[in-house]
Amino acid sequence: MLSLLLVLAISYLLGSIPSSLWVGKLYKGIDIREHGSGNAGTTNTFRVLGWKAGAVVFALDFLKGFVASFWVSNQAFELFSFGSGPIAPPGWEADAFLMITCGLMAVVGHMFPVLANFKGGKGAATACGMLFGIEPISISISFLIFIIITLSTRYVSLASVTATFFYPVNLLILRYLLDYFVDGSIIVFAAIVATGIIYKHKSNIKRLLNGTESKISPPKSKPGEEELAKAGAEA
Structure with missing residues (x-):
């Protein structure tokens, strides 16, 4: 039990890494939470600092979720021999349970980061990385939706919400229309995560x-002082 708590704590701390705050300080010397919507996430970074900084923050936030669900869980499974003990609920495989819980703790860490006074982002990019580590096909489709909507509308929030909504839908299509095996617990979990992010x-x-x-x-285009002033006025 202590081993499981340690692994979950590591995943939470990984998710708590304040990517947008660090990039804001390095890129423009600002606290991203004092501009735009005041949110320390990918969407606000794109809006306030532009594409380059936004892309870097998205990549870092994505990696937090992916590393937690794919790498941390696998390392913990081997290191602590979780497969030999009943750590998962009935009907769940121990490795699948670890992937989901480690990834989820990274998302929680991103939303409520202890390293940034519990004021974090909304979790879409970190959840995307987490879900990619669990099942890459459906989340890749959602990521494509995210890119298309972002490029066509320039509303990152609209792209995030739409891509998140379609993630559990993609899983249902894979399972029931394309005859691709997807465990029912993952579909339920995906629906819960999508609801929380939306x-x-x-x-x-x-x-x-x-x-x-x-x-x-x-x-x-590059963000200038005029854009930062406008974003600050909208906060």
Whole structure:
């Protein structure tokens, strides 16, 4: 039990790494939480600092979830011999249980990071990495949806919500229409995670419906002081 708690704590601390805060400080010398929506996540970084900084933050947040669900869980499974003990609920494989719980703790760490006074992001990028480590096909489809909507609308929040919504849908299509084996527990888990992430985007959804959500800058443009001042005024 202590070994499991240690592994989950490591995953949480991994998720707590404040990627957007570090990139904001290095890229523009600012605290990203003091600009734009005030959220320490990928969407606000794209909006305030532009594509380059946003892409770096997305990659780092993605890796937090992927490393926790794929690497930390596998290392823990071998190191602590979890397969020989009943750590998972009835009907669950120990390795699958570890992948899900480690990845989920990384997402929780990202949303409520102890390394940033528990003020984190909304978890979409970290959850994407976590789910890629668990089942890559369906999350790759959602990632493609994210890219298409981001490039076509320049609303990262809309892309995040839409891609998140379609993730459990993709799993259902794979299982019931394409005859690709997907464990039912993963579908249920995906639906729960998607619901939580969409709920965390409720303020973005409200602004999208009101037509007041901010777009990110075009790929070739660089964020300047005028954009930062505008973003700060919207906070």
